[in-house]
Amino acid sequence: MKTYIDEIKENESVDSLFLVREKALGITKNGNAYLKLILIDRSGEMEGRIWTSADLLSGAFEKDDFVQVKGKAVSFQDHLQLNITQIERAGEDGIVLSDFFPMTEKDIDSMFLMLMATGEQIKDPYVNQLLRLFWEDESFVEKFKVAPASTRLHHTHIGGLLEHTLSVTQLIMKNAAHYSGLNLDLLITASILHDLGKVDELSYHRSFDYSDEGRLLGHIILGMERLESKMRQLPDFPKDLALQLKHLLISHHGQYQWGSPRKPMTLEAIMLHYIDNLDAKIHGVQQFFKKQVLEGSGFSRYHPFFEQSFYLPPQKADAEPLNITEEKEIEKE
Amino acid sequence: MKTYIDEIKENESVDSLFLVREKALGITKNGNAYLKLILIDRSGEMEGRIWTSADLLSGAFEKDDFVQVKGKAVSFQDHLQLNITQIERAGEDGIVLSDFFPMTEKDIDSMFLMLMATGEQIKDPYVNQLLRLFWEDESFVEKFKVAPASTRLHHTHIGGLLEHTLSVTQLIMKNAAHYSGLNLDLLITASILHDLGKVDELSYHRSFDYSDEGRLLGHIILGMERLESKMRQLPDFPKDLALQLKHLLISHHGQYQWGSPRKPMTLEAIMLHYIDNLDAKIHGVQQFFKKQVLEGSGFSRYHPFFEQSFYLPPQKADAEPLNITEEKEIEKE
Amino acid sequence: MKTYIDEIKENESVDSLFLVREKALGITKNGNAYLKLILIDRSGEMEGRIWTSADLLSGAFEKDDFVQVKGKAVSFQDHLQLNITQIERAGEDGIVLSDFFPMTEKDIDSMFLMLMATGEQIKDPYVNQLLRLFWEDESFVEKFKVAPASTRLHHTHIGGLLEHTLSVTQLIMKNAAHYSGLNLDLLITASILHDLGKVDELSYHRSFDYSDEGRLLGHIILGMERLESKMRQLPDFPKDLALQLKHLLISHHGQYQWGSPRKPMTLEAIMLHYIDNLDAKIHGVQQFFKKQVLEGSGFSRYHPFFEQSFYLPPQKADAEPLNITEEKEIEKE
Amino acid sequence: MKTYIDEIKENESVDSLFLVREKALGITKNGNAYLKLILIDRSGEMEGRIWTSADLLSGAFEKDDFVQVKGKAVSFQDHLQLNITQIERAGEDGIVLSDFFPMTEKDIDSMFLMLMATGEQIKDPYVNQLLRLFWEDESFVEKFKVAPASTRLHHTHIGGLLEHTLSVTQLIMKNAAHYSGLNLDLLITASILHDLGKVDELSYHRSFDYSDEGRLLGHIILGMERLESKMRQLPDFPKDLALQLKHLLISHHGQYQWGSPRKPMTLEAIMLHYIDNLDAKIHGVQQFFKKQVLEGSGFSRYHPFFEQSFYLPPQKADAEPLNITEEKEIEKE
């Protein structure tokens, strides 16, 4: 059974699975080798030490491995530390991912079905086919369901990319319908695919970080590669539609300084940019409130990325009367 | 009957109402005084000249007056110019405003009723009362129905402020319902009132320009004055609600460089900022396309405010299939 | 008698008044509850611990209370810490404010009299009346005399707002007289009132920080509210004068990025902006030198707000010969 | 024989080939239709008018056609204007491109051979193969030899892209050799391919402008498409090499605000960015001097893109003694 790191107390014995975040060799003042580990699970992180047979055990596992660990929690300089007596690499079979990483609170498969259903409302046969090619690509779908949307700012959990994509797509349907003259088929497709490249930009199997491709190319370029690779299988895909879809994808960050090689030039691209931003910011600030405004209302600390602090007002008991009705309508869609 | 400026041909006699945009005294090479006018109506502008009795006629009307003019169109240096023989100030009674200014294409009274109806969905008694105070202020309502939303960028026509306000409020209802945890009553009220100060910032009776108050204080400060003046009539208005509403109003431009003295710090303020921006930009670019992309599709010229050009793709005959269904739902709301 | 924190030595017994800056509940490794406090006075801050009856004592006082404390100073991990045996909330009666907060070195009442006297030189009856309304508002005057001018940058002490206001007003009189064409009555009034909203923006009874209103609205908006509330009592106040005064108030930060919703557009507003900035920066850098250049001359460390370091040259013994004469003249004014 | 526009005099008869830059229908004051043309060739532009059979002739040619024109030069409002009596579309066969567009002063085929020869020095078999695929793509090579490098700033002539590419590649070889630790094979390949997408970004057959793809996607994205399309034909191309090459291509503008989705992160990318910039700016300023500093030395007018003016000092007769020797070495390379 899993013992969570934040439950471990001084002098307790521990026998549980953890993930190795860091692994380094140290030398004691007496010149003996030992291993310094940082072990993590969903609930936090903890230092570990292997004082004996360090060289031997060092070969038995690597950074980013899941390991079964036996040891005892001791106090060192006011922190708990695990003195490890036994450690071995664990296969992935018995791993429950949500023991180690934050997960979306929504159901991944339901969200995915809802997203596919939305795509099926598209009448244009070409974009319809295009989406189907993505859904039939099992390796893509597997990653798409698991990837987070960001390492720091918003939807930073397993399933976050899907959650954000569905949210943007639902919002786009509402907002686009408000105006005449927008190409809705195009907009829905672009909403579904806009952050596509994040399946390659981020690595998220053992930790949330940028992949090498992610750092050197970014998800806009990586998304373009995946998009073009599918389009090549549809030789009749209309050229002007392809051009507009690509423009939507590369301009959705809205500004050069946010890595968009183009600013949005069509009405569809303008809308996608605003709605994507809105969803990322609302979700990002809500997530920040959860960690920073523990008492339920008040000012957060300074947010380094947004360069300001935020305010969560006291919630009224009977707030949001209109909310419920509208939410139902959405679920019918 | 009104003769429109863009229909006048060389050597035609003209007898019609115009608005005096500019009026200046000139001296001919022979040392005689004459009057140089710029006359406008909805369709364009035209130079006018009064060669005789200039001093006398100069006293009979001022810049920004409506005038009944008799004269003849002559060609001077490749432009048409009106040689005026008779001119007199016209009272406002016979004036049809839409002869002189661009008008919203929607029905002003219907829009206003729809906006009031939206406000009535609010359950919170205080903001409810607050809105009612505004609707009962006849002088305010009269201006609110007529004012444009901007002199240059978007909704630059009679009724534009109301049109933009209704559009933002409708969008806010859709978007706010998508998230839990937002104070919808507060958000709807803020949507309705966010650009309130524009009734004083812009002058729009004889031309679209900034008023002195508008230039020196801006619509955010002017809106705050109107808001506080109404709140004073509601001594029980909860302090924290007032504070949040004021914050929504002063932060809705989102950035210091756009004249907001505060950046949005609450979820409601973040959403209002994005949706206000989205509506202004979508409408502004659509309006720009109408003037700049006459052929129905293609690239616009460079837009000096947005510092880019825009692209209107060719429209497909059967576009927007989902539009219709959704539009109906909106009208039911 | 007050024992100052920076005088407490290891193993000393302490019995004195302090202010509770932070209060939190901790759990020892053995599972017992204890209280962690941060106590402050004018001279510094110190950790406190209540190891016994923590639950009981926790209810006896709150963060930001003045407390009478008995205990003993012990050394823990190279820092002194107060082991508290008795603690109780103190009433405000016996509190000497300057024991707890930095105070202006000048006499508050003299400064206030000098400021009022300056205001009386104004000939314009309307602004004269306006100022009198402020001076007659006892609750305002009380705050105005005590408030600091800033939490970090300049005049960050009790009485700092008054000190800065007087300084700006005196400078304005000198500088305005140098040019012809400025409305001196208006400028003096604006100098006196320019930072008025800081009495509400900052909270300064138990610590120097921003109030909720201060964070969500800022002192420019808060000052406008107070100004308008007084103006309403003067129904004959000339509209153009009111407009100019408000413009001076909202534009005095000079730049959008500093939270001014308007840039200074009149000569008076331009001057107020520069002189306000000059006084804030000279005082702010002098204050920074006091803390950062202890040896009397040399380079300060990097100033994070101004993004540079500053240099205080060695002072010559006989410096500033003209200073003395001129200083006298000022005092006569 | 070609008559150049800048040689045409008043009252002369003209019979020559021109390119139609603009074509519009006008209505005379008498209500008759006429055609307004702007005709261009290498030497300048000139207005043309077709007063009779405008409707008929209007169908005979389009904007951007080459036309054989007969007419007479007349003076209208101080400008020369061509009254056209005969006009017909010309086939492309007899067209000498350099009669209509500015051309590089260097020999296009020699430059191309030199570039290919440079590429052949590369030892890495994969990039070697990659370059060969480009050289074997006749449709690409044809465009690559003709395209300008920019519409306004530098190398704005037929062959300019090739000239700039060769120049950057030669400079890179010199500069890269100065440092140890750079991957020269990679750098040379990236130099040759860095502006590859410009063959699609710009349209340059009838005028120098951006293509639709160019405006909506930009040459960085368009270049990535061409690069990936070739790489797909080389299934063994090493992944890390591909990643580095793509990074070089998308980061060569160096800054987000110049449309690079990534800043240069490798030593090779840093160098390519600086050398590309150096060559573009030196050539751009030299080109600007040619038009703006006709007298051989002095200050140019303000350059709107670079936001400054430039200075061309008087040239000494015996300047650049070292130049000659070094130039020879280059040609040997």
Next chain:
Amino acid sequence: MKTYIDEIKENESVDSLFLVREKALGITKNGNAYLKLILIDRSGEMEGRIWTSADLLSGAFEKDDFVQVKGKAVSFQDHLQLNITQIERAGEDGIVLSDFFPMTEKDIDSMFLMLMATGEQIKDPYVNQLLRLFWEDESFVEKFKVAPASTRLHHTHIGGLLEHTLSVTQLIMKNAAHYSGLNLDLLITASILHDLGKVDELSYHRSFDYSDEGRLLGHIILGMERLESKMRQLPDFPKDLALQLKHLLISHHGQYQWGSPRKPMTLEAIMLHYIDNLDAKIHGVQQFFKKQVLEGSGFSRYHPFFEQSFYLPPQKADAEPLNITEEKEIEKE
């Protein structure tokens, strides 16, 4: 006697002195050479034409010469133009500079005496000597009395540099005396010398423009050269005083983007920067009002450098009561 350009009427004969601003050779439609001139004086500018003996007369004078011109004013395309029959270069002896350039409204010699008198109040013998070296440098003083302070923004007239320098120095004395701890001797010296390099940066004998040195080096570097050249004559000048004075000179623009290689780091440098800015802006806006707000009050047009418009309120008859008293005090200083 001087005939001013703005007094010349159609068909009048003219015989007067003018300054040649532009001179160019033209070719008539018939192939004859003629000379196109732009002639200026204080009152404006006018085109001139020499239709006969153009080649001959072309050698008789150059751009920037004063010329005695005979001719007749004719009307061409709605503008007056001078048909010149005789022209010859004029020596500088008879030239009254104020006929050709705008002049300060104050007395140059009085201002200069006042500035010297201020400098004599300095007690520090080294800076005292330094100033004396400047006053004894006749060639410098001659330029210093005549130079404008700027080509466009403020004090753009003969004597403007002196007027601005005196104004800044007087303001500095008032403001510096307000604070303790400033080195007044140093500040006064720096005020007097801060724009010193403008005597070389601007050329102002025949027109107001930048000299070559001014464009390539700027007045901060040019001022440093003059300052060091004088300091070299004072071998005992204290090193730390020299360092501080140089820092004041190079940092007075306050910001890197305004060409200051350093930001102000001492209290004296901070004050000089603000007061210099204040005086330049107040004077610049007053000058702008004179040209742009002819009706005595109202909004100016957009100021391209300051990127805003300005507002001149209606002046009250009895404004500035305190002005007079204070002004007297200044004159006593």
Next chain:
Amino acid sequence: MKTYIDEIKENESVDSLFLVREKALGITKNGNAYLKLILIDRSGEMEGRIWTSADLLSGAFEKDDFVQVKGKAVSFQDHLQLNITQIERAGEDGIVLSDFFPMTEKDIDSMFLMLMATGEQIKDPYVNQLLRLFWEDESFVEKFKVAPASTRLHHTHIGGLLEHTLSVTQLIMKNAAHYSGLNLDLLITASILHDLGKVDELSYHRSFDYSDEGRLLGHIILGMERLESKMRQLPDFPKDLALQLKHLLISHHGQYQWGSPRKPMTLEAIMLHYIDNLDAKIHGVQQFFKKQVLEGSGFSRYHPFFEQSFYLPPQKADAEPLNITEEKEIEKE
């Protein structure tokens, strides 16, 4: 013999030379004075304590002195600390500079000879003489050979300024020869002298930091002083050449925000700016890789000045085939 700090182990006795980086007096909890030192050498830094006779020994040496120290290494709070029993100031005679500071890996005298040899290729007699004056100035040459090029970013070692200067000069010769129309004599001279002022801007005898002159004036101004001081000895130096050379020196940072009072306006200045930047950045990133990418390839951490991280790809065994040939050519030059 020197004992290096990173080799000292717990409980070892130490007797070696160190440099005193910091020196401060402390008071033990028992009220006794002791001395806290930070000692450094090339290999790192270490705390030192003098527990007895602190007052006495305090007078025996100062911060920035070399000292001969006897003591014992003890462990305190998990760090090693030196308990000093004897300490005395060391003369500079026996000091080996490279024991204490990082040194260039190249030979200083060879680099200097190579730089002088490059200067001798210049044919223009004036710049030739100018360079000779610098080489004959022994005090300058001594500093020039030792100074680092920067305190943090690039070439931050003894000899770094010379190494960077030679590198830029060699690159300039290659790049300048690629273009026609550049004044090579001028460019080489400017390359050699461009960072000249760094000998005064930085202090580097006991630590790498900015000198007072460096902070208050910067190396551009300091370099101008040295340049002018030499030019004064060459009264015939052509004025236009001097002007161009000074412009090259003051504009080489390229941008106002980097402290250049002018942007590069000549082709030579443009090139110097880019090549200087290229060399500084390539070297700076290589140096950063050495400290940050210890494992030989991968991503560096975030670089605070460049605001990004960098990537060092895995090196191929047989990389840079062309390098060797080209390197030889350089050495021949």
